[in-house]
Amino acid sequence: MRILITGGAGFLGSHLCxxxxxxxxxxxxxxxxxxxxxxNIASLMGHDRFSFNKYDVCNYLHVDGPLDxxxxxxxxxxxxxxxxxxIATLKVGALGTHKALGLAxxxxxxxxxxxxxxxxxxxxVNPQPESYWGNVNPISPRGxxxxxxxxxxxxxxxxxxxxxxxxxxxxxxxxxxPKMRTKxxxxxxxxxxxxxxxxxxxxxxxxxxxxxxxxxxxLVRGIVSLLMAPNENPSAxxxxxxxxxxxxxxxxNIHSPFNIGNPREVTVLEIANMVLAHTGTTNPIKHCPLPVxxxxxxxxxxxxxxxxxxxxxxxxxxxxxxxxxxxFQEIL
Amino acid sequence: MRILITGGAGFLGSHLCxxxxxxxxxxxxxxxxxxxxxxNIASLMGHDRFSFNKYDVCNYLHVDGPLDxxxxxxxxxxxxxxxxxxIATLKVGALGTHKALGLAxxxxxxxxxxxxxxxxxxxxVNPQPESYWGNVNPISPRGxxxxxxxxxxxxxxxxxxxxxxxxxxxxxxxxxxPKMRTKxxxxxxxxxxxxxxxxxxxxxxxxxxxxxxxxxxxLVRGIVSLLMAPNENPSAxxxxxxxxxxxxxxxxNIHSPFNIGNPREVTVLEIANMVLAHTGTTNPIKHCPLPVxxxxxxxxxxxxxxxxxxxxxxxxxxxxxxxxxxxFQEIL
Numbered sequence: 001m002r003i004l005i006t007g008g009a010g011f012l013g014s015h016l017c018x019x020x021x022x023x024x025x026x027x028x029x030x031x032x033x034x035x036x037x038x039x040n041i042a043s044l045m046g047h048d049r050f051s052f053n054k055y056d057v058c059n060y061l062h063v064d065g066p067l068d069x070x071x072x073x074x075x076x077x078x079x080x081x082x083x084x085x086x087i088a089t090l091k092v093g094a095l096g097t098h099k100a101l102g103l104a105x106x107x108x109x110x111x112x113x114x115x116x117x118x119x120x121x122x123x124x125v126n127p128q129p130e131s132y133w134g135n136v137n138p139i140s141p142r143g144x145x146x147x148x149x150x151x152x153x154x155x156x157x158x159x160x161x162x163x164x165x166x167x168x169x170x171x172x173x174x175x176x177x178p179k180m181r182t183k184x185x186x187x188x189x190x191x192x193x194x195x196x197x198x199x200x201x202x203x204x205x206x207x208x209x210x211x212x213x214x215x216x217x218x219l220v221r222g223i224v225s226l227l228m229a230p231n232e233n234p235s236a237x238x239x240x241x242x243x244x245x246x247x248x249x250x251x252x253n254i255h256s257p258f259n260i261g262n263p264r265e266v267t268v269l270e271i272a273n274m275v276l277a278h279t280g281t282t283n284p285i286k287h288c289p290l291p292v293x294x295x296x297x298x299x300x301x302x303x304x305x306x307x308x309x310x311x312x313x314x315x316x317x318x319x320x321x322x323x324x325x326x327x328f329q330e331i332l
Numbered sequence: 333m334r335i336l337i338t339g340g341a342g343f344l345g346s347h348l349c350x351x352x353x354x355x356x357x358x359x360x361x362x363x364x365x366x367x368x369x370x371x372n373i374a375s376l377m378g379h380d381r382f383s384f385n386k387y388d389v390c391n392y393l394h395v396d397g398p399l400d401x402x403x404x405x406x407x408x409x410x411x412x413x414x415x416x417x418x419i420a421t422l423k424v425g426a427l428g429t430h431k432a433l434g435l436a437x438x439x440x441x442x443x444x445x446x447x448x449x450x451x452x453x454x455x456x457v458n459p460q461p462e463s464y465w466g467n468v469n470p471i472s473p474r475g476x477x478x479x480x481x482x483x484x485x486x487x488x489x490x491x492x493x494x495x496x497x498x499x500x501x502x503x504x505x506x507x508x509x510p511k512m513r514t515k516x517x518x519x520x521x522x523x524x525x526x527x528x529x530x531x532x533x534x535x536x537x538x539x540x541x542x543x544x545x546x547x548x549x550x551l552v553r554g555i556v557s558l559l560m561a562p563n564e565n566p567s568a569x570x571x572x573x574x575x576x577x578x579x580x581x582x583x584x585n586i587h588s589p590f591n592i593g594n595p596r597e598v599t600v601l602e603i604a605n606m607v608l609a610h611t612g613t614t615n616p617i618k619h620c621p622l623p624v625x626x627x628x629x630x631x632x633x634x635x636x637x638x639x640x641x642x643x644x645x646x647x648x649x650x651x652x653x654x655x656x657x658x659x660f661q662e663i664l
Contacts, residue, residue, distance in 0.1 A: 086490040094426035094483060119470060137465045138451060138482040139489045139501075139588060147479075147486035150470040151426060154479035157471045158418040169471075256471060 002026040002067055004109075006057045006100055007074030009036030011179050012114070012172070015220045016071065017041060021050055023224075028063060032056040034088060035076050040179050057096040067107040069227060072100040072152075073114040079142060079291065080185025086144040093148025094155070101159045101167075112168040112227050113156045115257060117298055118146045119171060127265075127299035130171065130257045140293045153257065160255050168226050168254065173261025173300045177216030177320065178327035187268060188213060188321075191275040192328045200283055201276070205290030207269030210297045214262035215320030218313035222260035225309040229254055254308065261300035262313045271317075278321050334358040334399055336441075338389045338432055339406030341368030343511050344446070344504070347552045348403065349373060353382055355556075360395060364388040366420060367408050372511050389428040399439040401559060404432040404484075405446040411474060411623065412517025418476040425480025426487070433491045433499075444500040444559050445488045447589060449630055450478045451503060459597075459631035462503065462589045472625045485589065492587050500558050500586065505593025505632045508652065509548030510659035519600060520545060520653075523607040524660045532615055533608070537622035539601030542629045546594035547652035550645035554592035557641040561586055586640065593632035594645045603649075610653050 003020060007013040008029030013036065017027050026049045029041060033054055044050040057074045075092050076082040082089040097113065104111035120128045121136030136146045153169055160167040176188040184190075194201045231254060266274075272285055305311045335352060339345040340361030345368065349359050358381045361373060365386055376382040389406045407424045408414040414421040429445065436443035452460045453468030468478045485501055492499040508520040516522075526533050563586060598606075604617055637643045 086494050087487070090426075090483070090487045090490060091430070094422075094487075095430070098423070098427070121465070133453070133467055133469045135465055136482075138485045141493065143486045144490050147483050150468075151422070151479050151483040153470045154475045155419070155422045155426075158422060158476050161473065162418050 001069055002028070002065070003069040003071060004028045004030060004063055004067055004103070005071045005073060006030045006096070007036060007072070007114070009033060009038060009041050009052070010073060010077070011040070011181070011184070012175065012216070012219070013073040014040035014179055015177070015216050016073065016223065017044055017050065019220050019224060021047060025049065028053065030055050030057060031074065034085065035081050037181070057099055058091050061099040061103045063103065063107070067103070067109040069110045069112065070100050070104040071112045071114070071227065072097055075114070075148070078185045082145040083141055086141070089144050090148045093152050097152040097155055101155065101165065105159065105163055105165055110166045110168065110227070111156065111159070112170065112223070113152055115153050115169050115171045116149050117171055117173040117259070117261065117300065119150050119153065121146055122293060122295040123297060126297045127263065127301040128259065129301040130259055130304055137293050142291070142293055157255070166231060169257040170223050170226055171257050171259050172219065173259065173298060174211045174213050175216050175219045176213050177324050182328070182332065187211065187271065188275070188324065189328070191272055192279065192325055193332070195275050195279040195281045195283055196328055196332055198281065198283060200286035201272045202286050202288050203268055203272055204288050204294065206287065207272065208267050209294060210265045210267050210299065211271070212262050212265050212299050213271070213317060213320070214260070214313055215315040215323070218262065218315050219260055222305060222309065222311045225311050226258055226260070229309055258305050258309070259300040259302050260305055260311070261302065263300055263302055264317060265297070265299040266317065274317065274321060278325055333401055334360070334397070335401045335403060336360045336362060336395055336399055336435070337403045337405060338362045338428070339368060339404070339446070341365060341370060341373050341384070342405060342409070343372070343513070343516070344507065344548070344551070345405040346372035346511055347509070347548050348405065348555065349376055349382065351552050351556060353379060357381065360385065362387050362389060363406065366417065367413050369513070389431055390423050393431040393435045395435065395439070399435070399441040401442045401444065402432050402436040402439070403444045403446070403559065404429055407446070407480070410517045414477040415473055418473070421476050422480045425484045429484040429487055433487065433497065437491065437495055437497055442498045442500065442559070443488065443491070444502065444555070445484055447485050447501050447503045448481050449503055449505040449591070449593065449632065451482050451485065453478055454625060454627040455629060458629045459595065459633040460591065461633040462591055462636055469625050474623070474625055489587070498563060501589040502555050502558055503589050503591050504551065505546055505591065505630060506543045507546050507548055507551045509656050514660070514664065519543065519603065520607070520656065521660070523604055524611065524657055525664070527607050527611040527613045527615055528660055528664055530613065530615060532618035533604045534618050534620050535600055535604055536620050536626065538619065539604065540599050541626060542597045542599050542631065543603070544594050544597050544631050545603070545649060545652070546592070546645055547647040547655070550594065550647050551592055554637060554641065554643045557643050558590055558592070561641055590637050590641070591632040591634050592637055592643070593634065595632055595634055596649060597629070597631040598649070606649065606653060610657055
């Protein structure tokens with residue numbers, strides 16, 4: 001397949017490029033490099049099935065030749081980034097998604113949107129099934145990311161319903177692993193970098209808020225499964241779906257969103273202590289004020305991915321942390 | 333003041349044009365006429381302080397000369413329209429709002445966004461204060477309007493926070509009155525047209541869902557009050573706000589959203605019976621299937637508008653219905 005990946009030089013995008021190149025596909029990587037980094041794709045440069053174009057997907061979008069799939073991963077994605085780049089975040093979520101959908105239409109390509117667990121906001125239901133509508137403050141500072149992604153889902157579904165475009169939506173929960181930036185601002189990279197630098201680990205609030213951390217290899221495998229899944233409605237599976245009461249039957253198709261994440265829920269304080277233990281450090285923990293509208297819980301219900309994609313994560317938090325700590329030890 | 337009104341040939345936009353022309357302002361009306369109608373502004377054509385430009389606000393936006401305010405009212409706004417025009421609705425909510433904000437920035441103009449009670453979705457809190465985050469299904473067919481407006485609010489707040497633009501957001505609840513289209517698809521115009529045509533009144537579901545109907549003159553007065561309200565924080569008022577527990581203090585400024593609507597909550601069945609009584613007809617009521625994700629309740633908490641704008645509606649539902657029925661009798 002010939003696949004365009006927007007945001008292909010970002011943390012997740014670059015892992016997708018690598019995996020899909022490894023599977024024999026042709027990859028066109030597009031990134032404006034505002035949060036993506038060429039280091040992430042350095043090992044692919046010069047590969048005859050890989051090309052890179054530094055480009056802002058909010059502009060007029062043209063690609064020579066056929067395309068089989070468009071994967072829209074371009075967006076600032078860590079709270080630190082999108083609070084600093086609110087308008088760029090809103091633009092790429094709305095205008096960028098619109099342009100990428102238009103390109104997929106023009107090429108007759110399948111479209112996959114990188115959405116996020118942030119569409120659930122500060123959820124009142126835990127774990128979150130895909131049928132949960134979310135609890136998002138549209139006017140808060142962090143609303144820029146959440147609403148941009150919700151808009152992205154709405155316009156993706158509109159292209160599917162109105163234009164018959166073959167679309168997929170993945171709601172990505174917290175992910176970690178090699179290629180995260182040292183200054184990314186996300187909790188696991190923060191903790192590891194702080195631990196390795198012998199600095200205090202900064203925990204926001206009392207650390208009782210929970211997250212579910214998925215190792216990047218598991219996540220990428222889930223996303224590729226969703227991209228490659230056939231369009232046919234596996235009606236045999238539908239009958240067996242154990243969580244059917246949460247999933248209105250109209251939602252039970254390949255085009256409605258899939259949670260991809262690790263269902264092991266840990267508190268932020270637990271993860272801080274795990275990082276200390278795995279790095280063999282005894283740095284203190286420093287508590288900082290909780291940001292506005294920080295979600296209190298996050299825990300994916302992954303029944304849909306299990307049933308439809310036969311996917312579930314395999315890498316334990318302990319293994320994943322060990323690999324990620326090794327990566328940061330090498331680059332620091 | 334010199335004011336641009338996008339969607340100025342629509343139901344609300346054209347009432348705004350009339351009122352603001354009547355108050356001595358210069359009005360530039362812009363509309364692509366996909367749901368707006370030149371009949372709505374016919375009486376203003378040729379007025380030396382009024383000009384009309386048939387234009388899609390999603391395109392490059394340029395206006396000669398200075399502007400004091402940009403009021404962004406362009407959007408399909410009845411469920412019938414936005415279900416038929418999902419992508420146009422998403423575009424004008426995201427790209428159109430972005431262009432209109434950019435123009436306001438370039439001109440140093442105040443910006444007012446027409447948002448909607450639809451940002452509350454199918455609310456789990458009744459009545460709805462502005463601090464309620466809403467219950468919206470991002471991927472449902474009617475999500476296109478709700479998410480477009482939520483995105484519009486998010487980008488408006490981002491321009492305010494990031495660029496210091498003087499912005500206002502009005503969340504408009506159900507409104508009715510002269511200039512609604514006979515085929516608008518909204519409940520009061522539907523019922524009146526059906527009653528006058530001796531057709532059965534179509535009630536969706538059992539009619540127990542509630543709405544709060546504001547007569548258009550009251551609504552326009554509220555919006556103009558918000559547009560003209562000074563930027564200063566009336567801290568004296570803030571202390572007196574009776575509903576403060578619902579309104580985090582950071583939200584208590586003129587830039588955060590204002591509900592404008594009539595707090596009298598009636599069921600759809602009640603309004604059907606009132607229309608029958610006021611038109612002196614005895615047509616039957618025909619029940620139809622409830623659309624997907626139709627909100628069960630809608631009732632504005634208008635304390636913020638009362639406190640900050642000294643605004644509340646004056647026209648009773650009985651008076652408003654009489655005026656609206658008279659309008660439809662004349663045009664049918």
